[in-house]
Amino acid sequence: MADIICVIGNKGGTGKTTLSHMLCQGFGLVGQRSVCVLTDTYREPLNPASRRYLTADARTREALAKVVDKVRALKAWLGVIDGGGNRTEMDRKLYSLADLVLLPFRDSHEDIRTVIRDLEMFPRAYAVPTQWPTNAWQREAAEKTVTEFLAPYRDRIFEPVFNLSASKLLLQTDIPNAMPTALANACRGMAHQVLDLLQITVDDEVVDRGRASLPPAVHATAQANTRTAVVA
Numbered sequence: 001m002a003d004i005i006c007v008i009g010n011k012g013g014t015g016k017t018t019l020s021h022m023l024c025q026g027f028g029l030v031g032q033r034s035v036c037v038l039t040d041t042y043r044e045p046l047n048p049a050s051r052r053y054l055t056a057d058a059r060t061r062e063a064l065a066k067v068v069d070k071v072r073a074l075k076a077w078l079g080v081i082d083g084g085g086n087r088t089e090m091d092r093k094l095y096s097l098a099d100l101v102l103l104p105f106r107d108s109h110e111d112i113r114t115v116i117r118d119l120e121m122f123p124r125a126y127a128v129p130t131q132w133p134t135n136a137w138q139r140e141a142a143e144k145t146v147t148e149f150l151a152p153y154r155d156r157i158f159e160p161v162f163n164l165s166a167s168k169l170l171l172q173t174d175i176p177n178a179m180p181t182a183l184a185n186a187c188r189g190m191a192h193q194v195l196d197l198l199q200i201t202v203d204d205e206v207v208d209r210g211r212a213s214l215p216p217a218v219h220a221t222a223q224a225n226t227r228t229a230v231v232a
C-alpha cells in the first residue's frame with residue numbers, strides 16, 4: 001500500500017507546490033515512484049512529460065477521493081498531495097489521511113507564527129524551512145529566529161530547502177529535458193529526508209546526467225531501516 005505525504009499549512013506562498021514537486025522529482029532521482037497530486041483550484045495541472053513522477057488532478061472532492069484510493073492501491077509508490085493554502089478544513093482532512101505531513105514555512109515572523117499554530121493543530125506534522133537564505137549573514141539570522149521561536153518543536157523540523165531560483169522550472173507546465181544539478185541535488189536531499197522518516201529504502205538510485213526521463217523500474221521496499229531520520 002502506498003504511503004501518502006501531504007504538504008499543507010494555512011498560508012499561501014510558503015512553497016507547498018514547489019516542495020511537493022521537488023520531493024517527487026527527488027523520489028524519481030533516487031528510484032522511488034511517486035505521484036504529485038494537485039488539489040489547489042487556483043492552479044492548472046502540470047504535464048508529466050520529462051518529470052520523474054506522475055501528476056494527478058484532484059481539484060474536486062470526488063476526484064481527490066478517487067485519486068487517494070488509486071494511489072493507496074499502488075504497491076511501493078508514494079503519493080504527494082499539494083494542499084493549497086488558506087483551507088483549514090481541507091488541511092484537517094488531508095492530515096487525517098496522511099502518513100506524513102509537511103508544513104513548509106519561510107523565515108519571516110509571520111510564517112513562523114503560522115507554522116507554530118499548525119504544528120500545534122497537527123501534532124504529527126513536521127515543519128520544513130523553505131526558500132531558506134543562502135547568504136551567510138541572512139542564514140544565521142534565520143537560524144537564530146528558528147532557535148528562538150521553534151525550540152519546543154526542534155525534533156519536528158527538517159533540514160532547510162534553500163532558496164533556489166531553478167526550483168520554478170518544476171512549476172512550469174512543461175519542463176525542460178535537462179535540470180540544473182543544484183536543483184537535482186536539492187530534490188534528492190529532500191527525498192532522502194522523507195524516505196528516512198518513512199523508513200523506506202530504495203536500491204537503485206539514478207545517476208543524473210542531466211537527462212530527465214521517466215523513472216526506471218523501482219523496487220522500493222518498506223522495511224525498517226537502521227538509519228536515523230535526518231531531522232534537525
Ligand SMILES: Nc1ncnc2c1ncn2[C@@H]1O[C@H](COP(=O)(O)OP(=O)(O)O)[C@@H](O)[C@H]1O
Pocket residue numbers: 011012013014015016017018019084085130131132161162163164165167168171
Ligand atoms: N526553494 C525555493 N527557492 C526559490 N523560490 C521558491 C522556493 N520555493 C518556492 N519558491 C517560490 O515562491 C513562490 C511561492 O511558491 P509556491 O510553491 O507556489 O507556494 P505555495 O504553493 O505555498 O503557495 C513561487 O514564486 C516559487 O517559485
Ligand SMILES: [Mg+2]
Pocket residue numbers: 016017018040082084085
Ligand atoms: Mg501552491
